[in-house]
Amino acid sequence: MTNIAVKVDDLTVAYNYKPVLWDIDLEIPEGVLMAIVGPNGAGKSTLIKSILGILKPLAGSVTIYGKPYNKQRSLVAYVPQKGSVDWDFPTTALDVVMMGTYGSLGWIKRPGQKEKKSALEALEKVGMLAFQSRQINQLSGGQQQRIFLARALVQDAAIYFMDEPFQGVDATTEIAIINILKELRKANKTVIVVHHDLQTVPEYFDWVTFLNVKKIATGPVKDIFNDDNLTKTYGINFKVSVQE
Amino acid sequence: MLGSFAVLRKQSLLGDAISHAALPGIAIAFLITGTKDSSVLQIGALISGLLGTFWIRGITTKTHLKSDTALGLILSLFFGFGMLLLTFIQKQPNANQAGLDKYLFGQAATLVESDVWLMAIVTGICLIILLLFWKEFKILLFDADYTKTLGFNTKFIDILITSFIVLAIVLGLQTVGVVLMSAMLLAPAAAARQWTNSLSFMVVLAAIFGAFAGVFGTAISASQTNLSTGPVIVIVAGVFVLFSFIFSPSRGLLFKQLRIIKNRRDLELHKTLAFMYHIAETHDNISHPHTIKILNNFQGYTTKTLKELEHKHYVTIQGNMWSLTEEGFKVASNLYNQQNAKDE
Numbered sequence: 001m002t003n004i005a006v007k008v009d010d011l012t013v014a015y016n017y018k019p020v021l022w023d024i025d026l027e028i029p030e031g032v033l034m035a036i037v038g039p040n041g042a043g044k045s046t047l048i049k050s051i052l053g054i055l056k057p058l059a060g061s062v063t064i065y066g067k068p069y070n071k072q073r074s075l076v077a078y079v080p081q082k083g084s085v086d087w088d089f090p091t092t093a094l095d096v097v098m099m100g101t102y103g104s105l106g107w108i109k110r111p112g113q114k115e116k117k118s119a120l121e122a123l124e125k126v127g128m129l130a131f132q133s134r135q136i137n138q139l140s141g142g143q144q145q146r147i148f149l150a151r152a153l154v155q156d157a158a159i160y161f162m163d164e165p166f167q168g169v170d171a172t173t174e175i176a177i178i179n180i181l182k183e184l185r186k187a188n189k190t191v192i193v194v195h196h197d198l199q200t201v202p203e204y205f206d207w208v209t210f211l212n213v214k215k216i217a218t219g220p221v222k223d224i225f226n227d228d229n230l231t232k233t234y235g236i237n238f239k240v241s242v243q244e
Numbered sequence: 245m246l247g248s249f250a251v252l253r254k255q256s257l258l259g260d261a262i263s264h265a266a267l268p269g270i271a272i273a274f275l276i277t278g279t280k281d282s283s284v285l286q287i288g289a290l291i292s293g294l295l296g297t298f299w300i301r302g303i304t305t306k307t308h309l310k311s312d313t314a315l316g317l318i319l320s321l322f323f324g325f326g327m328l329l330l331t332f333i334q335k336q337p338n339a340n341q342a343g344l345d346k347y348l349f350g351q352a353a354t355l356v357e358s359d360v361w362l363m364a365i366v367t368g369i370c371l372i373i374l375l376l377f378w379k380e381f382k383i384l385l386f387d388a389d390y391t392k393t394l395g396f397n398t399k400f401i402d403i404l405i406t407s408f409i410v411l412a413i414v415l416g417l418q419t420v421g422v423v424l425m426s427a428m429l430l431a432p433a434a435a436a437r438q439w440t441n442s443l444s445f446m447v448v449l450a451a452i453f454g455a456f457a458g459v460f461g462t463a464i465s466a467s468q469t470n471l472s473t474g475p476v477i478v479i480v481a482g483v484f485v486l487f488s489f490i491f492s493p494s495r496g497l498l499f500k501q502l503r504i505i506k507n508r509r510d511l512e513l514h515k516t517l518a519f520m521y522h523i524a525e526t527h528d529n530i531s532h533p534h535t536i537k538i539l540n541n542f543q544g545y546t547t548k549t550l551k552e553l554e555h556k557h558y559v560t561i562q563g564n565m566w567s568l569t570e571e572g573f574k575v576a577s578n579l580y581n582q583q584n585a586k587d588e
Contacts, residue, residue, distance in 0.1 A: 052393045070395075078393040085387045090441045099383050103394030108376050135441045151390075 003030040003065065005159050005190040006051065011060030013043070013050050020046045022214050024060070030158075031188045033181055034207035035195040035221075039234050042212040044194045045081065048161045052078055064159065074104065077157035079148050081164055087137050093147050094132040097122055100154030122150040127176060142173035149177060159190045166197065178204050201225060257312065258297070258406075261319040262413045263425035265296025267326025270347050270417075271333060280344065282359055282418055289414045296322050297406055323422070348421050363415050370408050374447075381405060382443055419458075420474040431481035432457065438492035457481035509549075516549050517558060521576035524568045533565040 008026040012019060021043045028034060036044045049055040051062050053069060064072035077100070100122070101115040123129045126146040131139065139147065145165055152160055166174050181191050181204070195201065201208060201221060208225055210216035210233040217229045266289035273288025274280065296318050303314035333344060374381070383391045384401045392398050413425055420428045432453035436446045461477030490498050523534055536550070550566070553559045558572030568576070 049389070054389045054392050073393070073395040076393065078390060080387065080389055084389060089386050090437065090443045090446055091382070091386065092442075096386070099386070099390070102379055102383055102391075102396075105379070107380065107396075110379060137441075155394075 004028070005030040005065060006192070007063045007066075008047075008051060009061050009063075011047070011050060011057050011062070013046055013055060013057045019058075019213065021050065021057075024211075024215050026209065026215060026218060028190060028192060028207070030190055031185060032207035033185045033191045033193070033205050034209060035193050035201050035205040036209045036211055037195055037198060037201065037233070038211035038216075042233075044211055045163050047211060048078075048163055048192070048194060052076065052161060074155075075158040077152040077155040077160050079152045079160065079162040079165055082141065082145050082148060082167060084163075087139075087144060089136065091136055092132070093128060093134050093136055093139065093143075094119055094123065096136060096147050097150045097154055100151040103155060118154055118156075119150075122153040123147075125153060125180065126150045142169040145169050145173065145177070149180065153180075157189070160184060160192065162191070162193045164194050164196060166195070198230070257315045257319075257426070258300070259409065259413060259429040260426035261300060261315045261322075262293045262297055262410050263417060263422050264319045264326070265322035266290070266293040266414055266417060267347065267422050268292050268322055268329055269295075269326075270344070271326055271329035274333060274344055275329065283362065285347075286362075286414050286417070289417060290410065292322065293410045293414055294407065297410055301406075326422075346421075347417055348423060359418065366411060366415055370412065373404070373408065377401065377404065378444075420477060424474055424478045427478045427481060428454070428457075431478070431485050435481075435484045435488040438488035438495050441494075453481065453484050457484060512549050513552060517553065517572065517576045520559065520566070520568055521573065524573060524576075531560075531567040531569065533562065533567040536561075536564045536566055 004027050006026070006028040008024055011021055011024040011026075013021040024047065036047065038044050046055060050057045050060075051069070053062075062069045064075055069076070094116075097119040098111050098115060101111050101118065105111060105115070120129065120132065123132055126149050128143060128146050128150060131143060136144065136147065145167075149162075149165065152162070165177055169177070181193070184191050185206075193205070195205070202225055205221055207219070208221050209218040210224075210229050212233050212235075216233045217224045269288035269290070269292025270285045271288075272292070273285045276288075277284050300311070300314045300318050303309055303317070304311045309317075330344060380391075380396060380401045383394075384396075384398055384405075388398055388402075391401075409429070413429060416425050416428055432450040433446070435453050436449035439449060440446050457477050457480045461480040462473055464480070465471040465473040465476040488496070490496055493499050520534075524532065550559070550561070553572070554561050556572075557569055558575060559566050559568055
């Protein structure tokens with residue numbers, strides 16, 4: 001029996017009157033590379049943000065390795081949507097990656113040589129070492145996404161949450177990112193990704209959660225990634241042929 | 245200095261709202277105590293400024309209203325209430341009342357030594373806090389959600405920044421006044437942003453711009469009679485901003501335009517050269533002369549570009565014939581390779 005990395009119980013989130021997430025129960029085993037799929041407005045980003053405590057849920061609880069999330073923060077890293085920040089902010093690529101070390105540093109203490117070294121290592125992993133002193137507004141969309149990924153890698157967490165890391169990146173970057181994710185899985189890390197491209201789910205991921213306000217299904221891709229669940233989630237008759 | 249944070253948070257109007265919100269505080273403080281002692285009035289300003297700020301935050305988080313709506317609402321509400329109180333005070337038989345309206349447009353001449361000391365001390369505290377929490381301020385400004393996941397109390401950092409912006413504004417009120425205070429906060433920061441891409445340098449630069457605007461403005465208004473200091477300081481700061489917008493090397497309008505013109509000219513030149521290369525390629529002797537007539541505008545040809553190509557020794561011109569030189573051929577073929585490489 002593998003460990004449960006993330007456990008979500010009865011999570012309900014609402015903006016105003018309309019529930020965005022309804023009574024979600026979710027168990028994510030350790031060491032899986034999981035996609036969260038669902039139509040626009042299904043609450044995929046909301047689910048991640050509620051697990052991470054960015055949004056306050058109406059009800060429900062989240063535990064990380066059996067303990068409440070706010071005691072286990074150092075085990076969790078987050079890659080937000082690229083569009084969520086102002087890329088005209090006056091700072092460099094290396095500076096952004098260094099922000100990944102701020103959490104372990106805590107209040108007031110400044111990053112030093114050790115933090116810089118791990119930031120440079122993360123930049124190298126995502127193939128952006130040459131761009132370390134580049135202004136972030138002079139990076140392409142794919143490069144910005146890699147910087148965000150590097151920032152999460154610096155945290156050296158056990159669980160990674162990523163909100164649409166493949167959004168608006170070219171094929172080269174997509175392959176580079178997925179290779180890093182697969183490496184993380186090899187190191188027995190748990191990676192949870194909000195994903196839009198259904199075609200690539202069987203190729204990239206080994207675990208999948210179908211979400212549309214309610215949880216439709218969750219489990220291994222080879223067992224549950226089928227037309228039936230896709231139709232239940234997206235509401236139309238879906239024909240995605242799943243490779244055997 | 246603190247203006248840098250307001251500008252980067254896209255909360256530029258907050259300064260305006262705070263300074264206007266401070267007005268009723270000044271009036272109420274006067275009504276209660278009956279003194280015109282500036283520190284008493286400033287405490288009043290601080291309280292109502294903070295009150296206004298937190299109402300704005302409350303409105304934006306609890307209702308559907310956008311922050312600019314909330315800002316505008318609170319700004320005019322507090323300012324209107326302040327003006328009401330001011331006119332009420334003016335009707336009162338109290339000799340002390342004159343001069344309270346100085347807070348509207350500010351008057352540096354009303355500053356006394358103790359005010360200056362107070363400003364210096366508060367600025368010092370602001371500096372220390374800024375240095376201590378530099379890392380936290382920076383990350384909150386860039387990515388608030390992410391900051392939260394790292395375990396920082398974002399609300400605390402946010403309140404800290406906002407409180408210091410309010411404090412800075414209240415202290416500046418006496419000099420520049422309610423109406424112009426936000427310019428004082430934002431102009432140096434906006435100007436500084438044009439010159440640098442580093443947050444720390446931007447903050448330092450904004451402080452320098454602010455200080456210079458203060459010194460120059462005061463000097464100018466002192467040298468002329470009938471020029472009140474506050475507006476002059478703001479105009480000087482405005483000149484800094486204008487200058488920065490036009491002349492900054494990387495973001496300025498002037499250099500941007502120059503770069504565009506230069507790029508366009510280079511492109512024309514390359515196009516002509518590439519066309520010439522195409523023709524010359526078909527001949528064994530690359531310097532075989534051709535008539536100028538076969539060139540036209542579609543290949544980016546103008547008399548000027550031809551002259552420039554000759555000037556660069558890429559072509560030679562004899563009468564109405566041109567021929568590529570060895571060097572021109574080499575440059576053109578490299579140009580072509582580069583373009584090909586890019587296409588792939």
